[in-house]
Amino acid sequence: MTALPDTVLIVDFGSQVTQLIARRVREAGVYSEIVPFQSAEESFRKLKPKAVILSGSPASTGDIDSPKAPQVIFDSGLPVLGICYGQMTMCVQMGGKAEPSDHREYGRAFLNIEKDCALFKDLWPAGTRHQVWMSHGDRVIQMPPGFEIFAKSPGAPYAVFGNEERRMYGLMFHPEVVHTTDGAQLIANFVHKVAGLKGDWTMAAFRDKAIAEIREKVGDGKVICGLSGGVDSSVAAVLIHEAIGDQLTCIFVDHGLLRLNEAEEVVSMFRDHYNIPLVHVQAEDTFVDALEGEMDPEVKRKTIGRLFIETFEAEAKKLGGADFLAQGTLYPDVIESVSFTGGPSVTIKSHHNVGGLPERMNMQLVEPLRELFKDEVRILGKELGLPESFVGRQPFPGPGLAIRCPGGITRDKLRVLREADAIYLDEIRKAGLYDAIWQAFAVLLPVQTVGVMGDGRTYEFVCALRAVTSVDGMTADFYHFDMEFLGNAATRIINEVKGINRVVYDVTSKPPGTIEWE
Ligand SMILES: Nc1ncnc2c1ncn2[C@@H]1O[C@H](COP(=O)(O)OP(=O)(O)OP(=O)(O)O)[C@@H](O)[C@H]1O
Numbered sequence: 198m199t200a201l202p203d204t205v206l207i208v209d210f211g212s213q214v215t216q217l218i219a220r221r222v223r224e225a226g227v228y229s230e231i232v233p234f235q236s237a238e239e240s241f242r243k244l245k246p247k248a249v250i251l252s253g254s255p256a257s258t259g260d261i262d263s264p265k266a267p268q269v270i271f272d273s274g275l276p277v278l279g280i281c282y283g284q285m286t287m288c289v290q291m292g293g294k295a296e297p298s299d300h301r302e303y304g305r306a307f308l309n310i311e312k313d314c315a316l317f318k319d320l321w322p323a324g325t326r327h328q329v330w331m332s333h334g335d336r337v338i339q340m341p342p343g344f345e346i347f348a349k350s351p352g353a354p355y356a357v358f359g360n361e362e363r364r365m366y367g368l369m370f371h372p373e374v375v376h377t378t379d380g381a382q383l384i385a386n387f388v389h390k391v392a393g394l395k396g397d398w399t400m401a402a403f404r405d406k407a408i409a410e411i412r413e414k415v416g417d418g419k420v421i422c423g424l425s426g427g428v429d430s431s432v433a434a435v436l437i438h439e440a441i442g443d444q445l446t447c448i449f450v451d452h453g454l455l456r457l458n459e460a461e462e463v464v465s466m467f468r469d470h471y472n473i474p475l476v477h478v479q480a481e482d483t484f485v486d487a488l489e490g491e492m493d494p495e496v497k498r499k500t501i502g503r504l505f506i507e508t509f510e511a512e513a514k515k516l517g518g519a520d521f522l523a524q525g526t527l528y529p530d531v532i533e534s535v536s537f538t539g540g541p542s543v544t545i546k547s548h549h550n551v552g553g554l555p556e557r558m559n560m561q562l563v564e565p566l567r568e569l570f571k572d573e574v575r576i577l578g579k580e581l582g583l584p585e586s587f588v589g590r591q592p593f594p595g596p597g598l599a600i601r602c603p604g605g606i607t608r609d610k611l612r613v614l615r616e617a618d619a620i621y622l623d624e625i626r627k628a629g630l631y632d633a634i635w636q637a638f639a640v641l642l643p644v645q646t647v648g649v650m651g652d653g654r655t656y657e658f659v660c661a662l663r664a665v666t667s668v669d670g671m672t673a674d675f676y677h678f679d680m681e682f683l684g685n686a687a688t689r690i691i692n693e694v695k696g697i698n699r700v701v702y703d704v705t706s707k708p709p710g711t712i713e714w715e
């Protein structure tokens with residue numbers, strides 16, 4: 198058994214962006230774990246962290262029963278970084294005061310550095326000014342004894358305070374979000390310069406830890422892995438195979454909601470590269486019949502989640518039973534569907550593999566990528582030696598074309614959408630744009646419009662084209678094609694696909710939109 202790596206404990210008070218803190222710490226080469234504040238004391242004793250970060254929260258320190266950090270953290274002598282609510286609870290718990298303020302601050306703010314400190318070393322010297330991202334209504338009004346101010350902003354007189362000797366700092370802004378300039382570097386400074394941690398944690402170390410955890414959890418049990426041919430499940434399958442070898446069987450479900458020729462391509466691509474048993478299930482009738490006529494996006498997603506599990510269970514039975522179901526679930530699937538650590542964040546949509554799962558299942562879940570973002574999974578995939586044809590693929594959601602056909606689906610609509618989508622992707626590949634785009638796809642709108650083709654009247658469907666850039670799927674911008682590209686793609690789609698007579702381009706970012714239409 199290898200020794201525990203240097204660990205940063207992140208206490209989650211329910212912020213929407215807690216996972217980004219963990220990600221920034223990982224980027225600084227240090228291992229971190231997020232734990233809900235309710236069980237933070239137990240985790241603190243078990244994990245023996247070398248530093249602690251307290252997250253933001255929708256709560257206010259003035260609330261009755263406001264969440265608190267366990268006192269052992271402040272008594273331990275370890276370095277502590279409090280972010281927003283984390284700063285305020287640290288302040289109050291250590292004898293200072295915070296209160297709701299009339300001057301609420303959301304978004305961009307400017308920080309003036311008042312005094313040098315270890316946290317700002319080689320980054321933000323006194324007298325300089327920096328853009329940061331704020332999101333708070335409450336503020337500190339009195340520091341705990343022994344603390345001093347290191348930076349101010351117009352709305353936050355205690356924007357950064359701390360006690361250098363005790364290595365404790367509180368920030369009113371969010372260093373974990375990309376809009377805070379040098380925010381990642383500030384978190385790196387906390388772990389390296391304040392806490393003195395080495396930074397030798399890598400994806401190779403993640404891989405070893407994940408393999409050890411899979412072995413421990415699975416024992417000599419049998420595992421089936423839902424394999425879509427996408428990046429996440431391919432990486433999960435190869436990782437699990439390294440851990441437990443032939444205790445693993447992969448199940449690829451053709452639910453009739455895949456792209457043109459996708460089933461054949463995925464099965465041959467996987468069989469050519471890997472010696473992992475793969476079952477190809479034809480389940481088009483089961484899925485499409487159950488969805489036909491269903492209009493509500495959440496019902497569609499939940500139906501698909503349930504049918505996936507029923508299909509996996511039926512296949513497991515044919516194999517003589519399985520104890521575990523593995524999936525390539527990533528962190529964005531989790532945060533949009535449910536709250537990560539049981540904290541109070543809201544559901545945006547029920548991803549088929551998380552919020553769409555039935556309540557009772559016969560198998561336990563194995564989800565080794567649950568804490569990672571897609572770009573990290575790609576790095577892990579390279580670490581595991583997966584070919585570029587796997588790690589470079591654009592994401593494709595488990596519910597597939599069903600959530601790209603707003604309103605009810607029919608077999609004929611799916612055919613139309615499949616053909617349009619294939620032409621669009623073909624044009625993108627030919628233009629050499631595939632790798633520059635996070636995801637590109639066609640959507641078939643439930644709207645018919647009038648057109649004129651060959652001197653005749655048409656009354657057919659509208660196809661929307663979507664393409665976005667993103668780093669992690671959490672936020673995205675629409676891709677800025679040139680008009681000639683769009684014109685050509687539209688012409689080909691209308692000429693070649695019977696059933697579409699109009700094409701539009703979606704210029705919505707995320708937020709306010711999501712990437713998929715449902
Ligand atoms: N057609 C399918 N057959 C079997 N399992 C599937 C299928 N589609 C999705 N899954 C399961 O659901 C998980 C989540 O789907 P998701 O689309 O997020 O990941 P992915 O397909 O592996 O990767 P990508 O995001 O690159 O498409 C997959 O990792 C896989 O375990």
Ligand SMILES: O=c1[nH]c(=O)c2[nH+]cn([C@@H]3O[C@H](COP(=O)(O)O)[C@@H](O)[C@H]3O)c2[nH]1
Pocket residue numbers: 498529530533546547548549550592593594595596636670707710711712713714715
């Ligand atoms: O595994 C998945 N199951 C789902 O149910 C699901 N819904 C969306 N997506 C993919 O997740 C990313 C973010 O999608 P949204 O902006 O549409 O929420 C995008 O990459 C989406 O394609 C899914 N992946």
Ligand SMILES: NC(=O)CC[C@H](N)C(=O)O
Pocket residue numbers: 212252253254255256257280281282283332333334335336
């Ligand atoms: N982002 C936060 O942590 C916000 C803290 C608190 N809810 C406030 O509004 O001030």
Ligand SMILES: [Mg+2]
Pocket residue numbers: 425427428592593594595
């Ligand atoms: Mg997929």
